[in-house]
Amino acid sequence: MVLASRRAFMAAAAAFLAAGRAIAAALKVPAPGPSDTCPVCGMFVAKYPEWVATLVFADGKVAHFDGAKCHFKFILDMARFDPAHRRDDVRTMAVTEYYNLDKVETFAAVYVVGSDVLGPMGHELVPFASATDAEDFRKDHGGKLVRSAAAVDWKFLIGLDEGRF
Numbered sequence: 778m779v780l781a782s783r784r785a786f787m788a789a790a791a792a793f794l795a796a797g798r799a800i801a802a803a804l805k806v807p808a809p810g811p812s813d814t815c816p817v818c819g820m821f822v823a824k825y826p827e828w829v830a831t832l833v834f835a836d837g838k839v840a841h842f843d844g845a846k847c848h849f850k851f852i853l854d855m856a857r858f859d860p861a862h863r864r865d866d867v868r869t870m871a872v873t874e875y876y877n878l879d880k881v882e883t884f885a886a887v888y889v890v891g892s893d894v895l896g897p898m899g900h901e902l903v904p905f906a907s908a909t910d911a912e913d914f915r916k917d918h919g920g921k922l923v924r925s926a927a928a929v930d931w932k933f934l935i936g937l938d939e940g941r942f
């Protein structure tokens with residue numbers, strides 16, 4: 778019975794994905810402790826559970842960030858923020874989805890920038906598991922969609938810090 782329902786679920790999930798409405802799957806990553814600070818800006822991370830982004834290296838080291846913005850800065854300039862690691866050493870990275878706080882793979886998430894929702898460090902990339910969710914959020918809070926995180930570069934992040942989207 779359990780197997781049958783699991784098969785039914787998998788079939789439904791496959792049909793859903795085939796319909797082109799891709800939704801990023803929720804990941805499991807460690808939660809930050811009270812003494813964990815963001816390696817980019819130095820803020821204590823556990824105070825902002827709804828914004829936390831987490832990166833796990835293959836050697837087991839974990840970095841937590843107070844938002845997707847610091848997380849992307851770290852990814853784009855790892856030589857500066859963590860000279861002991863390289864991009865190839867990353868095993869898992871995830872951001873916190875805005876609506877239900879699921880952990881979503883950083884590059885599978887869809888983001889909204891320029892909305893009226895601010896993070897701990899001001900303007901943020903607000904993460905969503907699907908473009909549909911991001912679009913719903915945008916209708917309520919303004920801003921614009923970033924459909925591919927691969928388009929996020931350093932210039933874009935500095936613009937975000939300065940309120941340019």
Ligand SMILES: [Zn+2]
Nearest residue numbers: 815818843847
């Ligand atoms: Zn930070």
